[in-house]
Amino acid sequence: MNLATPGTHLHVRGIHKRFGAFTALNDVSLDVAAGELVCLLGPSGCGKTTLLRCIAGLEQQDQGTLSIGERDISELPPQARDYGILFQSYALFPNLTVEANIAYGLNGCGRGASRHRVGEMLALVGLTGSEKKYPSQLSGGQQQRVALARALAPAPSLLLLDEPMSALDARVREHLCGELRQLQRQLGITTLMVTHNQDEAMLMADRIAVMNNGQVEQYATAQAIYDRPATPFVAEFVGQGNWLPFQRHDDQHARVAGLNLRLAPGAGKARSGRLFCRPETITVNPVVHEENLFPAKVREITFLGNRCRLSFELQALPGHALLAELAPEVMPRLRSQDIWVALPPQSLQVFA
Template identity: 70%
Template sequence: MLCSLPTAEASPSVQVRIADLQKSFGAFKALDHVSLAVSPGELVCLLGPSGCGKTTLLRCIAGLERQNRGTIYLGGRDVSNLPPQARDYGIVFQSYALFPNLNVEQNIGYGLTGSARDIVRQRVGDMLELVGLTGSEKKYPGQLSGGQQQRVALARALAPAPSLLLLDEPMSALDAQVREHLCMELRSLQQRLGITTLMVTHNQEEAMLMADRIAVMNQGCIEQYASPQSIYEHPQTPFVANFVGQGNWLSFEGNGSGHAQVGALQLRLAGGVAPRAAGRLFCRPEAICVNPLQGEENLFAAQMREVTFLGNRCRVSFEFDALPGQSLTAEISASQLPSSGTRNIRVALPPSSLQVFA
């Protein structure tokens, strides 16, 4: 498990730098030697299951939790021991945390207390226009939809013009259709403003859709920190492979010939890589070829067991004739689906699609 990642020294090229952060709650270790660097203008998602430490990390950055050890730099400044109000960030919570007794205008302007009234009015108007809520100034949170409340919370966080935006599962209370739409809007807004953003989510689709880079967390550690494409196509640990997307696993033995021996199947690996004595192979469902043209490597006879229709794609469950009792899953376009009643198929596992894990 990767708990510490090399990071750059605090510099203008790094907006957020976390160095060897540790946080425990009694005997429970919430953060275990976490290091992370975020570039200016980047949107980074902290992705992982409940209890993995992602919200604790965000709260430590915000100063809402005090780390036991480690250092936090924002814009090259050590803020490890500063109170939240001295750290120059805006935050949107999962519950939005709007004041129910204040209208939209008052909620957005709350963080501008002390500024001249004309400046506050102008800034609130700018924020309302930015999030598409012009004309809603006098409404109260209870009169707004979930999506509108989220926009108000975002406008309030951005009103003081912070250098860092922190988002704690901001879409979790929304239904799927509204969530996807607001994800795209938020990403577009973040790019237009160029504001460095850290977002906590357990939803891998949100992370894939929005992030420049994703930090996949598990048991208080960062297991992989990379672009969405790299994390999906080249997971570094079994946890990342399992948590992000779907996959198939096959246990193998090395046979001394540069092939992986899976039961009665001999599978060639990319680049002629000699496998370990034993381990597991990982393969994404969409990388498996069903009834391919002749000439494909690792081509074997199989039996279809189940087909799930997914619109323009289908999920096909099958067993290799030479590997009875073990079911694998392929995902293919609906046009590639064998004709009704067909059970005998040919399946290829391209060497480039097979990743070796210990």
């Protein structure tokens, strides 16, 4: 039976997984297109690693189906599922050389073919000449490359990455994220990556599945998730955000502490709840009049290098801190604690 839709390489449908009374996955479905890199993003305990382990066959789902291409792999053992996997710990064998670690999954290839493939993999990850070294002689970034080469050596149709950058410092992580993404595109290998780091997901993914409490709350491109989060959890988990309590005045306006804010079409249908907007969409002391312009007071300014973060409160809503992010060149216009802020209608989204 073909479970996959056209263009889909990995097909996940209706996956449930429980550990005793705890539900780790609750009816999770998603498709990953051939050659696509998808990130499972969410906090600890959201179910992302459990989903990866079910796909890998390291955990058995209680309900649901999995397929790779046209093959139903729902009940297959891990070794029959045609994937490579890179763990958070890299799981390199400390007593084996780099060459032997990479060749570990190439049993049955023959010695000459195995050696040739190891050479190809070392060249691919930029470690030619390191064949005889042991893992302890390598940096963390080099160990990660060896583990990746080992995962890719058997030429799997699917690559699974379980928090592969978490053990690296920020600068090395950013560099290797770029390298891994470039390599994935070069090989065209379908990839599913687990991470709790939203910057990694934004940098690398074609699409992101944001998970919470065992469910996928939104599955879309990074820009769609950032610009129009589907739920309050997604809005709060991905990036910074501002929240304002509101009551609907009419279809195009909302009331916030006596202020009347115009809403753009598509802002949402809720009659009351919270208004949401990103800090960088707020204009401070605009040079020309803008809509939704209100007096405010500065609470704190934080310099962050390429931007400044301004904490302020609307005069009509004292004690309620909001954030704006500004370019440093805007700061000279802030000559006192009294400012004007504009909340552009197109940046406002309503949640019940």
